[in-house]
Amino acid sequence: MIVVISLIVVFQMLRMPSPKVEMPTYTLGTPVPTQAKYYLNNVSDAQNVSVKKEQFKEGVQTVDVTLDKTVYQVKISVIKPNLKDITKTTNFARVMAVGGSLETLFGLSSDYANDAKFSVDSKTLSPGKHTITLTLFDQSVQQQVEVVDTSKTPGNVAVKYPVKNVDLVSLIKSYLQNEKIDESSIAMVYQNLNTKDKIAFNETKTMLAAETAYLPIGMFAFDEIKAGSIAQEKVKSLIESMVLVSSSDAFSQAVSVLGGREKVYAALNTYGKSSGVTQTISATSQQTTADYLAQVIHYLYTHQNDYTDMLNYMKSGDAKTFISRHLGDTPVAHKTGYVGQVINDVAIVYESTPYALTLLSRDITGVQFVEIAFLINEWHKANQ
Numbered sequence: 001m002i003v004v005i006s007l008i009v010v011f012q013m014l015r016m017p018s019p020k021v022e023m024p025t026y027t028l029g030t031p032v033p034t035q036a037k038y039y040l041n042n043v044s045d046a047q048n049v050s051v052k053k054e055q056f057k058e059g060v061q062t063v064d065v066t067l068d069k070t071v072y073q074v075k076i077s078v079i080k081p082n083l084k085d086i087t088k089t090t091n092f093a094r095v096m097a098v099g100g101s102l103e104t105l106f107g108l109s110s111d112y113a114n115d116a117k118f119s120v121d122s123k124t125l126s127p128g129k130h131t132i133t134l135t136l137f138d139q140s141v142q143q144q145v146e147v148v149d150t151s152k153t154p155g156n157v158a159v160k161y162p163v164k165n166v167d168l169v170s171l172i173k174s175y176l177q178n179e180k181i182d183e184s185s186i187a188m189v190y191q192n193l194n195t196k197d198k199i200a201f202n203e204t205k206t207m208l209a210a211e212t213a214y215l216p217i218g219m220f221a222f223d224e225i226k227a228g229s230i231a232q233e234k235v236k237s238l239i240e241s242m243v244l245v246s247s248s249d250a251f252s253q254a255v256s257v258l259g260g261r262e263k264v265y266a267a268l269n270t271y272g273k274s275s276g277v278t279q280t281i282s283a284t285s286q287q288t289t290a291d292y293l294a295q296v297i298h299y300l301y302t303h304q305n306d307y308t309d310m311l312n313y314m315k316s317g318d319a320k321t322f323i324s325r326h327l328g329d330t331p332v333a334h335k336t337g338y339v340g341q342v343i344n345d346v347a348i349v350y351e352s353t354p355y356a357l358t359l360l361s362r363d364i365t366g367v368q369f370v371e372i373a374f375l376i377n378e379w380h381k382a383n384q
Contacts, residue, residue, distance in 0.1 A: 017042050017067055019074040026056055027081050028137065029112045039065045039074045083139035086112060088245040093144035093338055095321045095366050099123055106134050106143055107245065127367075146366040148325075157371045163379040168199045171379060172372065179368055187360040189294035190376060192384075193301055194353050202290065204276030207360040209288040210337025211246040212344045213281050216268045216296045218243055218310055221258060223270070226306065230257065236309070243313035243335060271299045293346045294358040301348055301356060314348075322366075323347040323357055323373040343369045349377065353384050 017040040024038055033039075036047035047067065055063040056078050064071050088107025096105050102122045103113050119133035125147045133142050161175060168190060176183055187202040218239040224230045235257050241250035258264050265283035272295025273279050274288075281288040300307055314333035322345040324332035334347035344360045357376060361369055 017070070017072065019072050023060070023075050023077050025077045025079060027079055028056065028058065029081055029086065029115070031111065032056065036065075036067055039076075040067065040072060043067070080137040080139075083134075083136055083141050087134065087141055089141050089143045090246045090338075093129060093146045093366070095325065095370070096122075096125075096145050096147055098125065098127060098147055098149050100147075102132060102134070105132070105145060106141070108134070108136075112136060148367050148370065157374055157378075161375055163375065164382045166379065166383075168376065168379055169201050171375060172201060175372060175375060179364075181364055181368065185361055185363050186372070187290035187358075188372075188376075189290045189356075189358040190380070191294065191298060191356045192353065192380075193298075193348070193355055198294075200291070200294075203294070204274060204289050204291050206276065206278045206287045206289060207344075207362065208337075208339070208342045209281050209286045209293070210339045210342050210344050211242075211251075212293055212335050212337035212346050212360075213286055213288065214239075214242040214246065214251060215293070215300075215314075215335040215346060216271045216281070217251070217254065217258075217264055218313075219271060219296070219300060219307060220264060220267050221254060222307055222310055224258060239310070240313055243310070244316065246336070246338075271296045288360075290358045290360050293360070294356065297346050297348060297356045297358060301354075311348075321345075322369060323349065323359065323377075325370045326374045327377055345369075345373070349380075351377075351381060353380070355380050 017036070020039060020041055032051060032053045034048045034051065036043040036049045037045060039049060049065040049067045051063060051065045055061060058078050058080060060075060061078055062073050062075050065074055086108065094105055100122060102118045103116065108116055115136055117135045127147050127149045129144065129146050131142055131144050133140055161171060163171060172186065172188065173183065176186065184202065184205065187205050187207050189198065189200045189203050191198045221235045221239050225232045225235065235254055238250040238254040238257070241247040242254060255261055255264050261283050265281065268280040272292050274292040276289045276291055278287050278289055280292055304311060311333045314335055315331060322336050322343065323334055324347070327349065331350040332347050334345055337344035341363045342361065343364065343366060346358045348354060348356050357373070359369070359373060
C-alpha cells in the first residue's frame, strides 16, 4: 500500500509544472511571452504566467514567473536582435515630409522606439538630402533621406500649370522647360485603365530600371508558385522584402531560388515587350524602357486576381512617396526605384477612374519628380 501511495505521489510530482531544462531564448524588444509552456513543463497551451519585463536583460538570467500563485525560477537566455532584421533600410534615398517620423523612415516598430537613438531630431531637418544614423542595442544602421516640404508643393504647381483641356505631353514639356530640365531626363507612359487611352513620352528611350525591375520578377515568382514549380515558403517572403523595402539581398536570393539570372530575365517577356532597342530588362545592365514597364503594370492590373499578395505589398510599400506623395487617401499600388540620380515609379492609381503611370527619370530632384506625378494626377482628374 505504501509503495502504491509513493508511486502515486511521484507520478503527481512528475506531472506538476517545472522549469524547462532546455533554456528558452528571448530577444530584447519583442513582446514578453506569457504562455506558460514557454517557461514550464507539464502545462497546457491555455495556461498563462505573469512575468515582469524588467527582469529581461542581456545574458543568461534567472527570472521569476508566476503560475496559479506559485513562483517558479526559470533560466532564460536574453539576446539582442540584429538591427538589420528589425529595420527596413534601403540602398536608395527615401522621401520624407518635413517633420516626419524617423521611426517610420527606418520601419522601426513601436516595441523599439523608446530605446532608439537617431543622429538628428526630425524636427530640425530642412528640405534636402540627409544621411540619418539609427543606433540601437549598440548597433548602427544608416538611411539616406530626401526631406521635402509637402505643404507647399501641390498648391504652387496647381496654380502655375492649369491642367484642364491641355495636352498632357505639352504640360510635361512646359514643366521641364520652366525647371530647366532636359527632356531626355524623363520617360513616361500614362494609361487610362477604363478607356485604354494611352499617352507616352520618350517611352522607348533606354533608362535604368533600378528596383522597378523587382516588379516583373516578383510577378514571375508568383506565377511559379501558382504553377507548382516552387514552394511558396521558399520565395514569398523574399518578394515581400523586394517590394516593401527594395532589398537587394532578397532579390539575389529570389533569383537564385527561381532558377538563376538567365532563366528569370528570359521570362520577363511574359509581361510585355517594348518596341525599343531594350525589349524587357537587361540582365546585365538593368536597362529598360517606360514602354516595357507600362506593359508590365497593365498586365498586373488585367490579371490582378493572380497577384493579390503582390498588389497588397505594392499598396503598403513606400507609402506616400513619389507618385503617391500628394494623392491624399487615393490608394496607389506602386514599385519605386531609386539609385544615384535615378528616380523611378511604376503605379496603379485607384482614382474613381483608375489609371496606370510609369515615370522614369534621371538627374532631377525628388521634389521635381513628385511635382510631375502630381501634375499628371491633376490632369487626369480634370480631363475625364
